[in-house]
Amino acid sequence: MLYLFIIFKLKRQINEKIQNCVKNELGSLSTFDQFFIPAGRSFFANIQSSIFSFLSDNRSLDPFLIEFGSFYENLKRFYNDIIFDEKNDKEYDELISQVLNSTYVREKEKDYLVHKDQRKVNLTNASSGQQETLPLVIILKTLTKIHSKGRGFTLYIEEPEAHLFPTAQKRIVELLARTFNGTENKFQIYVTTHSPYILSSFNNLIYSGNIKNKLELEGKKNDKLNKVIPTKEQLDGDLFSVYSLRNNEQRYLIEKESNLISPTILDSVSDEISIEFDKLLNIDFSNEL
Template identity: 30%
Template sequence: MQKLRVTNFSCIKYADLETASLTILIGPQASGKSVLSKLLYFFNNILITLHNSAEEQLSAKELGEAIGADFVRWFPPSAWGARIFHIRFEAGPFEIKIKRKGSTTRLSDKIQVSLAPDIRVHYEALLLSVKTATETTRSQEFGQFSSKSWEISYKLRRENEGRLEGILGEAYVDFQLFVPAGRSWFTSVGKAISAFEHGGLLDPVTLDFGRLFTNVRDRARSGLPVDSSATEQRLRNQLTVKLFGGRIRFEREKEYVEADDGRRIPFSVLSSGQQELLPLWLVLSQMSNDIQSQRRKISPTMLYIEEPEAHLFPTAQSTLLDYLASLTSDERLRRSMIITTHSPYVLSKFNNLLKAGSLGFGADKRQAQKVNEIVPRISWLNAKRTRAYAIVDGTLTDILTEDGLIDGEYLDAVSGEISKDFLRLLDLEYGDV
């Protein structure tokens, strides 16, 4: 769908990544998983906001300069490392390259941004259409904020989005959502997120999520009706009870989980795992509601979820991963997802879902039903629409084998250390027997 190639950037020595409906990145802490996912988010943001750049009347040259300035803001030079780096992003025929200026003996904090001819041609046509629409609005003496002016602008934006989707095909992303690690902070901070916006204390990705989560909480407090199908709402309610031990409630300034025994547990005293899960759960629920309420053509969405397993017991992890897999299993919903993890358990769980898919998809009704009794069909994964990578010593490695499963040797390597130690202790205990 999309491709990202990174050389000598931050802690990444080399990475050649291709996204799919579900892309899994595993590696130790501080290995570069977040760097890669945030780079993808950054480049997709460029394409999503092209129309905004045209409305600001930025020339193609100024667009490149703006991209460079944003890159430095998102990825501070102090974190680049002591090497010349190259980054290349591809979405269909569109290609964006970013290179650090300088030499190996004299590094620079400046970068060079290169836009492929296809992007330039598209952007210049977009810029011309926006200029023409602006002049038309002025010539007909519509006020800048008149309803007619907004109507023209909205129609033009939709037309240009349709044109961009036609060019990029499956690589097109209309909306993206990045759910960072450390989410429990948002559960406790509440509306105070606004206090951090101007202090430079949070990176742009975290701020984006904070604003969205604040909006979701406000909508929940307002009591706006939920517009999702009864089946989907019932499923989410069941999962909510399973994961949180009760129903999530909002009453004006009160937010709590109502347990089956009548206890009301404020968000601030939920378990660490529940506080970490709550922002992710509420945002995904709201996104599903919005899709149901639109009742129109579904736009391609990219989800980035860091460490979904954080602070959760394995059975809760399994339940959550089943749900996340179900979000990408229906091609009609046009969702893709990138998950980062350092948990071998998460990798093993996805391997089970891949195995279920290989046995169930295309099987006869009897066989498919047997698989469904073990793994719900809605969570089966198709290997052709899945990618799995591991970061080892700064290098990204493809760990999905030709038979559509995650490399068994890698799974054994990352999960076998504890077993090896235990066997060595047994040898020590019974070695003389």
């Protein structure tokens, strides 16, 4: 028994030394626990219980897929205990319900979504949007409640908008903001997206953070601001970066003057559609004349 204790102590000391070396070289964020949340999350809704634990030793499969599946599988087992904790952020839980348009429960190793009319739907029969989003919200919720060995979490999230209406996409961004601003753990979050709704939603939260900083410098109250954007969702623009990737080139999209996402990237497609529609109107009315 003493031998095992000594081995454990030595292993912990070695891990701490490695973490300190990495931290000194690369900064504190480099020691955060890393989690990759891939696209195609609806795939996991149809996977039977414990299959990822069974496949974890199979090296022929994508290691990121296996790691995510095993992690997600483990989190689901105690999600019910977390979601019914009286100390929960009720607004956070309400956002999850709005995104899913239901409440997630796990009974006898099976996943269900319970709707407002009390219909209980097996996850395998849920919509693609619900299947795609459930793994993401479960991970966000549980990571706000568990302790990080690396003093924080780094999340890489692919396409959080997949199969969601614009309103639900906005709610996802609000969840991400509340997760980032939470006091339980420190977060670093990377998001890849093709959705202008995701960018516009982030832009509003950054703008609210800019206004908050301005009001605080002027010694003014921000009650009106908090009614529009809750404090827990306001983002500090100085902690936010946005890049577009195209033809092997990157472009930084935060404007220096406004500290907001460039309207060019937000409105480019809308402008093209509007111009095209105006041309059709001209053709339509010119024929009438």
